Amino acid sequence: MTDQPTGRRTSDTVVFTGNITDLLAEAEAAKAGREVVVELDGVSKVFAGGKDGTDVQALAQIDLSIRAGEFISLIGPSGCGKSTLLRLIGDLTAASGGTVAVNGKSARQARLDRDYGMVFQAPVLFDWRTVRRNVELPLEITGVDKATRAARATAMLELVELGDFGEHHPWQLSGGMQQRAAIARALALDPAILLMDEPFGALDEMTRERMNLELLRIWERTGTTVIFVTHSIAEAVFLSTRVVVMSPRPGRITKIVRIDLPRQRDVETREMERYFQLVTEVREALRGGEAEGETADARRVAAEGLSG
Amino acid sequence: MTLASASADASTASVVGRTVRSWLLPLGIFVGALIAWDLLTRVLGLPQFILPAPSKIAEAWVTYLPELWASATYTLVEIVLGMILGAGAGLAAGIVVARWAGLRESLLPVAIGVSAIPIIAFAPLLNNWFGLDTQLSKAMVAAVLVFFPVLINTSRGLLHVEPAALELMRSMAASDAQVFREVRSHSAMPFIFTALKVGTTLATIGAIIGEYFGAPSISLGQYIVRYAAFLNLERSWAAIVFASAIGIGLYVLVAVAERLMMPWHASYRTVTEEH
Numbered sequence: 001m002t003d004q005p006t007g008r009r010t011s012d013t014v015v016f017t018g019n020i021t022d023l024l025a026e027a028e029a030a031k032a033g034r035e036v037v038v039e040l041d042g043v044s045k046v047f048a049g050g051k052d053g054t055d056v057q058a059l060a061q062i063d064l065s066i067r068a069g070e071f072i073s074l075i076g077p078s079g080c081g082k083s084t085l086l087r088l089i090g091d092l093t094a095a096s097g098g099t100v101a102v103n104g105k106s107a108r109q110a111r112l113d114r115d116y117g118m119v120f121q122a123p124v125l126f127d128w129r130t131v132r133r134n135v136e137l138p139l140e141i142t143g144v145d146k147a148t149r150a151a152r153a154t155a156m157l158e159l160v161e162l163g164d165f166g167e168h169h170p171w172q173l174s175g176g177m178q179q180r181a182a183i184a185r186a187l188a189l190d191p192a193i194l195l196m197d198e199p200f201g202a203l204d205e206m207t208r209e210r211m212n213l214e215l216l217r218i219w220e221r222t223g224t225t226v227i228f229v230t231h232s233i234a235e236a237v238f239l240s241t242r243v244v245v246m247s248p249r250p251g252r253i254t255k256i257v258r259i260d261l262p263r264q265r266d267v268e269t270r271e272m273e274r275y276f277q278l279v280t281e282v283r284e285a286l287r288g289g290e291a292e293g294e295t296a297d298a299r300r301v302a303a304e305g306l307s308g
Numbered sequence: 309m310t311l312a313s314a315s316a317d318a319s320t321a322s323v324v325g326r327t328v329r330s331w332l333l334p335l336g337i338f339v340g341a342l343i344a345w346d347l348l349t350r351v352l353g354l355p356q357f358i359l360p361a362p363s364k365i366a367e368a369w370v371t372y373l374p375e376l377w378a379s380a381t382y383t384l385v386e387i388v389l390g391m392i393l394g395a396g397a398g399l400a401a402g403i404v405v406a407r408w409a410g411l412r413e414s415l416l417p418v419a420i421g422v423s424a425i426p427i428i429a430f431a432p433l434l435n436n437w438f439g440l441d442t443q444l445s446k447a448m449v450a451a452v453l454v455f456f457p458v459l460i461n462t463s464r465g466l467l468h469v470e471p472a473a474l475e476l477m478r479s480m481a482a483s484d485a486q487v488f489r490e491v492r493s494h495s496a497m498p499f500i501f502t503a504l505k506v507g508t509t510l511a512t513i514g515a516i517i518g519e520y521f522g523a524p525s526i527s528l529g530q531y532i533v534r535y536a537a538f539l540n541l542e543r544s545w546a547a548i549v550f551a552s553a554i555g556i557g558l559y560v561l562v563a564v565a566e567r568l569m570m571p572w573h574a575s576y577r578t579v580t581e582e583h
Binding site (some may be wrong): 116 | 478494
């Protein structure tokens with residue numbers, strides 16, 4: 001599989017955008033030698049026994065390395081295993097082959113060390129707790145004392161601009177606010193990696209765009225590494241430092257698109273020429289994967305049932 | 309929503325109005341039915357051993373209040389004791405069965421099977437085991453009736469957890485005990501309260517039926533049986549009214565406890581303005 005780009009190799013292909021500060025920032029990051037936080041080496045995942053009793057290969061030969069502070073989007077059609085890949089990194093499911101290393105540890109050890117914050121498509125807030133106490137939940141679980149918990153929750157609620165809603169109950173918040181509360185909870189333990197599985201998939205387009213800006217601001221301020229699953233090309237390009245394009249049957253990485261837009265992104269970013277070029281590039285990469293897989297129809301149906 | 313916030317007074321008034329109306333209608337129907345019943349027995353000239361008029365029952369109720377009260381409190385002790393024993397054992401067994409899949413697969417089908425047996429048929433046997441004249445033997449009938457729905461609902465509730473909630477707890481590396489405390493116990497709450505509400509009725513039935521097969525004369529069951537045999541039906545009916553009041557009272561108590569313990573539940577949410 002020589003045509004498969006790896007994370008390290010793409011970092012060599014810097015596209016000149018006419019923005020000299022960007023290039024300088026790039027050079028700086030390389031010099032600083034940001035450490036690799038996630039290293040996937042030949043990772044595969046097989047789900048045993050589909051409907052017809054045959055095993056389904058959800059992921060095959062995934063190589064990817066993610067450096068600290070990156071914003072990585074995993075994008076691909078349903079059934080390409082992007083959610084599965086995220087869940088492998090987060091140790092919510094085990095790999096069938098290959099190795100997953102997080103901060104030099106196994107994914108399991110990283111989970112036990114609370115290196116992850118998770119945000120799912122549904123906010124999964126507990127109705128029997130106030131918004132504030134939902135944000136405090138991970139702190140309670142790790143046995144943080146009450147005063148520290150309160151201070152941390154206040155800071156996190158303010159970060160996601162829910163400062164005035166701590167004493168509300170989850171059902172009293174709109175969908176977008178609930179998802180922000182979920183992000184605050186995920187960040188409560190100051191995790192090294194934020195894993196987000198289509199967090200804005202259930203929101204309307206307007207809210208989604210606003211949440212994208214919010215998320216960038218939060219990412220900017222916390223400096224966490226973000227791994228973000230989406231099936232929106234626009235969202236992936238707008239948010240990421242790199243977009244990992246995947247194709248189904250079996251799920252693998254077909255292309256990694258480096259997003260060389262200026263780091264400071266706002267509503268106008270979506271109107272930039274370069275933004276459109278990158279959107280097109282990702283779309284074409286996606287289409288390439290689609291056409292290739294069109295031959296194996298039966299497997300596709302089986303695999304799509306597994307995607308989340 | 310906008311209307312409600314625009315005029316808070318009007319909305320409060322309408323809530324009160326709705327509450328009053330929701331009580332008045334059933335109350336009206338109940339009173340109407342009593343009047344119809346009373347008229348019917350008079351018009352048809354039904355003998356009182358077939359169906360006494362409500363006014364006669366009320367009369368008996370007032371006349372024999374002291375002995376009815378004594379009988380009712382005696383039986384109430386059995387019912388409450390049975391509830392505590394049955395619900396306690398059901399909760400404990402439900403937690404154990406939910407925790408260990410092996411037990412769940414082997415025991416739960418048996419429990420469901422056993423609960424389909426008309427357990428009330430065992431009442432005479434329980435009288436033999438725990439004493440004909442004791443309150444404990446009737447409490448045991450009640451307890452056995454309460455036990456199964458509580459067991460089944462507890463285990464079902466503890467297992468009825470959003471998979472995403474479990475994944476969230478896993479991502480936080482929460483222990484089993486923490487998952488139980490923070491997630492499962494709360495998810496199970498509505499299931500357990502449903503079983504307890506059914507349990508209040510079952511316990512009342514269990515205790516009274518248990519008394520039919522032998523109990524001191526100061527007990528609701530014996531009171532009903534005795535005066536039915538003497539064709540003094542309005543006294544039996546007066547005791548039945550007491551038994552119903554106990555059943556309804558306990559049900560309301562459980563419902564209030566439910567409301568206090570899970571004010572977060574969707575069915576109790578008050579309308580709030582949207583953000």
